[in-house]
């Protein structure tokens with residue numbers, strides 16, 4: 404008998420076709436963002452859920468999910484939207500989609516760096532208003548060549564970004580829970596603590612997971628460690644930045660510009676950023692290419708299949 408799987412969001416067509424070959428898939432053809440109540444109702448009688456970052460699957464939801472649910476396959480590398488401990492207690496396996504989105508996300512990290520350093524937000528708005536005039540000092544930005552890039556979190560995405568940034572002539576520094584092997588480090592300089600990393604970061608890229616330890620890691624005190632005029636970019640999760648302190652630092656020019664693909668409370672953004680001309684902001688586009696989104700959904704499907712066939716999954720996170 405075919406397994407029943409609730410697919411919470413609309414996937415690309417080829418992925419939905421694949422899902423329906425394997426399972427009796429409850430697809431979301433109108434791409435409605437399900438409330439917690441609706442998710443619980445729709446899960447009745449299903450064997451698994453293919454979830455997305457847009458559903459908050461907290462302890463309350465997990466305790467009310469159909470007892471037939473044995474796996475939640477999250478269509479993302481991050482899984483902060485799911486209470487993985489509560490899932491574990493209920494014997495529900497949670498999986499994610501690592502690796503396949505590394506390059507696409509590193510590209511967006513590079514775009515944030517370029518956009519923030521070269522004043523893309525201001526440039527776009529001048530170009531659209533057709534009211535600009537070339538002059539030798541018009542929209543002067545910061546050049547990447549020869550500047551120091553600090554990478555906070557040297558996992559797959561951090562390392563892919565290091566390679567790209569090196570091609571732009573940047574010098575790479577990093578901080579990670581543990582030091583990488585020389586082959587993985589590829590000449591990047593390891594820093595034992597945050598202060599040491601931030602104090603050499605002309606540009607910072609946040610690439611680390613959101614955890615209790617990294618919450619608000621950029622705050623009033625740590626912002627002081629940066630060289631005046633530094634640029635901060637974030638391609639990981641909004642949780643890492645204390646927005647009030649960040650906007651103050653932009654206003655008093657301690658920080659020159661910010662590049663954000665992620666922020667607390669998405670799609671809403673801390674309003675203080677909206678009137679900062681130097682804020683270059685994107686709507687969580689890290690993995691948004693056809694190649695990557697297809698590969699992510701295929702992997703989320705494979706994770707379910709592996710679990711249904713073997714009772715386990717290599718991409719299990721709990």
Ligand code: GLV
Nearest residue numbers: 478479480481689
């Ligand atoms: C995107 O933010 C992801 O975690 O996949």
